[in-house]
Amino acid sequence: MTIAGILFDKDGTLLDYHATWMPLNRQAALAAAGGDPALAERLLAAGGYDAANDCIVPDSVLISGSNDDLGACWAEILDADSAELTDRLSALFEAGSAATAVAVAGLAETLTALAARGLVLGVATNDSEEGAYNSLGPFGVLDHFPFVAGYDSGHGAKPGPGMVQGFCQAMDLMPEAVAVVGDSRHDMEMGRNAGAGLLVGVLTGSAAHDDLAPHAHHVLDSIVELEALLGGLAAPPKSS
Known part of the structure; x- marks a missing residue:
């Protein structure tokens, strides 16, 4: 899918x-x-x-x-x-x-490019929902996110599947059509627990490539590489 x-x-x-x-x-x-x-x-x-x-x-x-x-x-x-x-x-x-709050390099440009491809974007964080809005607000990117969930939004916390399930329900998506992108094993486990179609680790947090590789389909240096990855995938890779 x-x-x-x-x-x-x-x-x-x-x-x-x-x-x-x-x-x-x-x-x-x-x-x-x-x-x-x-x-x-x-x-x-x-x-x-x-x-x-x-x-x-x-x-x-x-x-x-x-x-x-x-x-x-x-x-x-x-x-x-x-x-x-x-x-x-x-x-x-x-x-x-x-x-x-300090944005990762290329944040606004990357989100604009992904949205222009027709992709629906959301945020799932173990921070509070209000904290998510407050910390992302200075960068002018919140309009790209019709779905923002924190640990206190009623979907449960990571690594449970609830935030992915809430995203799918709110945006009328199947889990297999969703990519989960994060910097920790908890993010990958959340996606896997929910049946997400693509799990992408990024190296802009504390985890190294070897920490994420066993749990992700792909590990990228940052979200800047996402557009190229999605453009090069005929279909999401299967889990090993």
């Missing part, structure tokens, strides 16, 4: 994860730690921050988890109420994401 729709992950796919989120992660950790720098560093490490290499471990809570997941992770260390901490984190992220 020809690909008719593309469901994009947001952070690490449409936005540069480290540039966008490390300032927010540090702010959130320090706030959760009550201003204690050592405790804040402990929280970041628990979430998957590798201080020695100044990077986030692939598939860690900070990369792949929802705000609920991060709140639960940090609440255990702080002996705090998980739901209350999650609400605080969500508010901080939603308020700050527009200011720190």
Whole structure:
């Protein structure tokens, strides 16, 4: 079946994860730690921050988890109420994401070209839905996305299939006609769990080629290569 729709992950796919989120992660950790720098560093490490290499471990809570997941992770260390901490984190992220958001190279041009091909585009993120709108808003690309879902939009979180299923229902698409594009194993598993026709990993997040290759049909340097990939496919490749 020809690909008719593309469901994009947001952070690490449409936005540069480290540039966008490390300032927010540090702010959130320090706030959760009550201003204690050592405790804040402990929280970041628990979430998957590798201080020695100044990077986030692939598939860690900070990369792949929802705000609920991060709140639960940090609440255990702080002996705090998980739901209350999650609400605080969500508010901080939603308020700050527009200011720190950094787009991947070629974002607007790529989305314009894909839309011009008649493809239906959507966003599926483990960030909140409001956070998705706030962080993508500065780049003038939201008009390309008739479907935007966060972990709190009622479809469940990744790697569950719900966001793909919601996209298909809203846009009247079959799963086999949908390409899922993301920078993490959770994105690929979401697509596979939903029966998506094409799974495309991108290397603009924390994962390396070898992290994504076992789970994706194709691994690209970035979304800029998507148009050429889709133009060169007679049909989506079958899973191994």
